Amino acid sequence: MAGTSRLLDNYFKITERGSTVSNEVRGGLVTFVAMAYIVVLNPLILGSFSPDDAAAKTDVLGNILPVTQVAAVTALVAGVMSIAFGIIANYPFGIAAGLGINALLAVTIAPQVTWPEAMGLVVIDGIIIVVLAISGFRTAVFNAVPDALKSAIVAGIGMFIAFIGFVDAGFVRRIPDVAGTSVPVGLGISGSISTWPTVIFVFGVLLMGILVARKVRGGLLIGIVVTTVLAAIIEAIWHVGPSKGVNPSGWNLSVPAMPDVLAQMPDLSLVGDVNLFGAFTRIGVLAASLLVFTLVLANFFDAMGTMTGLGKEAGLTDEHGNLPGIGKAFVVEGAGAIVGGGASASSNTVFVESASGIAEGARTGLANVVTGLLFLAAMFLTPLYSVVPIEAAAPALVIVGALMIGQVRDIDFTKFDIALPAFLTIVVMPFTYSIANGIGVGFIAWVVIGAFSGKIKQIHPLLWVVAGLFVAYFAVGPITDAIT
Numbered sequence: 001m002a003g004t005s006r007l008l009d010n011y012f013k014i015t016e017r018g019s020t021v022s023n024e025v026r027g028g029l030v031t032f033v034a035m036a037y038i039v040v041l042n043p044l045i046l047g048s049f050s051p052d053d054a055a056a057k058t059d060v061l062g063n064i065l066p067v068t069q070v071a072a073v074t075a076l077v078a079g080v081m082s083i084a085f086g087i088i089a090n091y092p093f094g095i096a097a098g099l100g101i102n103a104l105l106a107v108t109i110a111p112q113v114t115w116p117e118a119m120g121l122v123v124i125d126g127i128i129i130v131v132l133a134i135s136g137f138r139t140a141v142f143n144a145v146p147d148a149l150k151s152a153i154v155a156g157i158g159m160f161i162a163f164i165g166f167v168d169a170g171f172v173r174r175i176p177d178v179a180g181t182s183v184p185v186g187l188g189i190s191g192s193i194s195t196w197p198t199v200i201f202v203f204g205v206l207l208m209g210i211l212v213a214r215k216v217r218g219g220l221l222i223g224i225v226v227t228t229v230l231a232a233i234i235e236a237i238w239h240v241g242p243s244k245g246v247n248p249s250g251w252n253l254s255v256p257a258m259p260d261v262l263a264q265m266p267d268l269s270l271v272g273d274v275n276l277f278g279a280f281t282r283i284g285v286l287a288a289s290l291l292v293f294t295l296v297l298a299n300f301f302d303a304m305g306t307m308t309g310l311g312k313e314a315g316l317t318d319e320h321g322n323l324p325g326i327g328k329a330f331v332v333e334g335a336g337a338i339v340g341g342g343a344s345a346s347s348n349t350v351f352v353e354s355a356s357g358i359a360e361g362a363r364t365g366l367a368n369v370v371t372g373l374l375f376l377a378a379m380f381l382t383p384l385y386s387v388v389p390i391e392a393a394a395p396a397l398v399i400v401g402a403l404m405i406g407q408v409r410d411i412d413f414t415k416f417d418i419a420l421p422a423f424l425t426i427v428v429m430p431f432t433y434s435i436a437n438g439i440g441v442g443f444i445a446w447v448v449i450g451a452f453s454g455k456i457k458q459i460h461p462l463l464w465v466v467a468g469l470f471v472a473y474f475a476v477g478p479i480t481d482a483i484t
Contacts, residue, residue, distance in 0.1 A: 012090055012364040017316070019363040024092070027362025028370025030221045031094045034353035034397065035371070037168075037390050038078065039378055040253050042097045043070035046106050046346060057106045059114045060282070065270065065344060072266035072379055073345040079375035081336045081348050086368025089329035092357055093310050094371045095336050098349040100434055101298060105346055109291055117278035119341040121288065124276065125295035126337025126347065132300070133330035142304055142330075143322055144460040149442055150308050150321035151410040152422035156429035156438045157309035158404025161352050163430035165397030168252060168390045169201035195249040196240050197391040200231045204395030212359070212399055220360055220396045227392040231256040253390045266379040270344035290476060295337075297473045299347055302436040303333045306350045313404055314358045352435070355400040417453045421445035440470035 009015050014024060047070035048056035056064055078096035085095050101122070109118045132138045145153075166172040167185075171193070175186050188198055204227035211219030234240065235256050243250035280288040311323040323329065336348030357367050408426070413419040425442030429435055447467040450459045472479070 008366060012366045014364050014366065017363040019361055021366070023361030024364055024366040025370050026218055026221060027092060027357035027360040028367035029357075029374065030224070030360045030396070031092070031351075031354050031357030031362065031367060032371045032374040033221070033224050033388060034356040034393050035078070035094050035096055035351050036374075036378065036388065037253055037393065038096045038099075038351075039071055039075045039375075041099075042074040042102055042346065043067040045099075045102045046070050046344075057110060059110045059118065060112060061114055063115060065115055066267075069267045069270045070345065072268055073270050073343040075375050075378040076266070076268060076271070077336075077340050077343050077345045077348050079372045079379070081332070081339055082368045082372030082375060084335070084372075085329070085332045085350075086365030086372065088332050088365075089325065090365035091307075091311070091316070091323070091329055092314065092354060092362035092364060092367035093307060093329075093350045094354045094357070094368060095333065095348050096351050096375070097340060097346045098299070098302065098351075100302070100436075101295065101349070102346040104294070104298070112287075112291075113279040113282050114275065115344065116273050116275040117282060119274045119344050119346075120276040121279050121292055121295060122341030122347050123274060123338050124292055125299060126334055126339075126341060128292070128296050129299055129334030129337055130331055133327060133334050136327065138300065138304070138330045138334075139327045141462050141466060142308070142326055143320075144462040145308070145321075146446065146460075147321055148411050148418045148422055149425060149446060150312070151407040152425040152442060153305045153435075153439060154309040154312045154407040155405050155411075155422075156426040157305065157352055157355075157435060158401040158407070159426055160401075160429040160433075160435060160438075161355065161397045161404075162401025163433075165201075165394035165401070168397075169394040170195060170198045170248075170252060170391070171201055173248075189248055196234050196238060197231075197249075197251050197389065200227055200234065200389070201391045201394055203227060203230065204392055205398050208395050208399045209402075212403075218360060220356055220399065224388065224392055224396060227395065228256060228388050231389050231392050232387070251389045251391065254388065256387055256389045256392070258387065263380050268343075272342060273344055274342050290479065294473065294476055295347065297440075297469060298434075298436045299334075299337055299349060300436075301439045302434070303330075303349045305435045305439045306352050307333075309352065309404060310350070310354055310358060312407060313355055313400075314363055316363065353397065355404060356396045359396075359400050359403060417449045417455065420449060440473060443467045444470055 005021055046065050047067035048064040051058055051062055051064045058064055074097050081095040105118050172185050175183055204223055208220055208223035211223055241250045242255050243252055311317045312321055317323050333350055340346050340348035411422045421442045424445050425438045428441045429438030444467045447459055447463055
């Protein structure tokens with residue numbers, strides 16, 4: 001046993017990074033718990049139970065991706081890619097199907113092509129990302145980002161994941177347009193925290209906040225377990241039930257009750273069901289290329305921003321906010337799009353929820369191996385892991401968001417040419433539900449304000465390139481309309 005621990009320590013540099021094997025195992029477990037919702041949510045975004053359902057996500061030919069099969073490949077790819085990232089890149093950044101890309105596939109791309117053709121575009125996106133990483137371009141862009149923007153990215157991600165926690169738990173909800181109000185979101189239901197799931201969320205935030213403030217080891221994990229047990233007791237007594245879009249007082253994704261079946265064999269028949277170039281024939285080279293451009297830019301900067309935030313939060317970056325060996329990490333992350341597309345699970349990328357495991361002490365890729373193994377087990381235990389409701393895991397996101405927002409202390413808000421781009425980066429992420437959007441707006445503002453305030457020579461040439469690409473990215477809709 002001692003020999004095994006020594007081997008793990010030497011390979012993953014556990015002691016060197018100020019961690020322990022127990023910290024890594026606990027951090028990997030917490031990261032999995034915080035990410036596990038994706039095995040439930042990704043099938044709901046990409047998959048359908050029947051092509052006859054009113055909300056079925058059909059492709060151009062009317063075909064669907066079955067929910068159970070999407071769940072299986074989602075867990076498979078998350079497991080394989082998390083383990084690969086941990087072993088090769090040696091960072092505690094869990095990988096799974098990226099939110100945003102999967103919605104783009106379901107809502108925008110699949111209605112124009114078939115599902116295999118849509119996944120083929122994802123694979124091409126991944127190949128381009130890997131080539132950019134191998135060439136060093138991705139690393140060069142990462143290193144060219146000013147320190148102030150790197151700190152803003154971290155703070156923005158903190159705001160973003162906290163907002164995800166609030167929304168997923170129902171603490172913050174959308175107000176329907178028919179309400180005739182200019183306020184897009186509100187507190188709970190009609191301004192009240194009136195449901196058991198939201199009460200569970202508030203309890204979890206306070207419990208985890210107390211545990212973290214008292215520096216209790218495993219505070220987030222303890223909080224998730226205790227909150228889950230309490231949620232299960234409440235469900236057993238009051239029979240809250242699932243929301244399913246018609247019961248706003250119900251649990252958002254998973255009902256905290258033991259399922260009838262604990263294990264089942266996964267259906268992996270979607271693996272390899274991909275058509276690499278079919279979309280170019282069906283909708284034309286130009287239209288397909290614009291879709292690939294959108295995927296590449298979103299993937300490229302979403303992952304870059306997330307790694308920046310997670311690396312700084314884990315204390316793994318240098319004085320300029322750069323991660324050592326980031327090139328390998330970019331290559332593996334890019335491969336996540338290739339593997340995810342090839343398995344019809346959508347592009348896989350680094351998950352911001354990994355910050356939960358980092359807050360528990362994870363500092364190396366060993367935590368990722370633990371997370372990945374748990375995802376592989378989830379292929380067989382999909383009914384069991386869903387016992388943890390999102391309302392019990394979401395409080396961890398809020399706590400971690402509070403920790404990450406502290407990076408604003410490194411931003412000089414007395415200089416407005418720094419303050420405005422940093423501020424826009426921070427607020428656009430949660431407001432648009434996109435890390436890439438926040439980075440893009442921040443980059444454009446940094447270049448424009450710097451150029452017109454007499455600091456044009458201080459702007460790195462790559463930032464001009466990136467800002468220009470983001471201008472095209474934000475205008476891709478009008479560009480598409482103009483050429484079709």
